Amino acid sequence: MKIYSVCEYCQNVFAENEIEGVEGIIELKGVCNSCEQELRDCESFGSIYKGEQVNEF
Ligand SMILES: [Zn+2]
Numbered sequence: 525m526k527i528y529s530v531c532e533y534c535q536n537v538f539a540e541n542e543i544e545g546v547e548g549i550i551e552l553k554g555v556c557n558s559c560e561q562e563l564r565d566c567e568s569f570g571s572i573y574k575g576e577q578v579n580e581f
Contacts, residue, residue: 525549531556533563 525546529539530553538556555563 527552529554529556531559533559 525543525548527541527543527550528537530536530551531538532553533555536556538554
């Protein structure tokens, strides 16, 4: 199973993990390092760090 972490701001896949022996793809919404850095500079974005599962298989 592949797990892709997709940045919800720039849409880049910023992390990729694989679980052997399991079929399927999971996409996780998150924030990549560069966007996170920018958001930290802007503050007031506390809720976006949770990450959200948007798509399963
Ligand atoms: Zn990003």
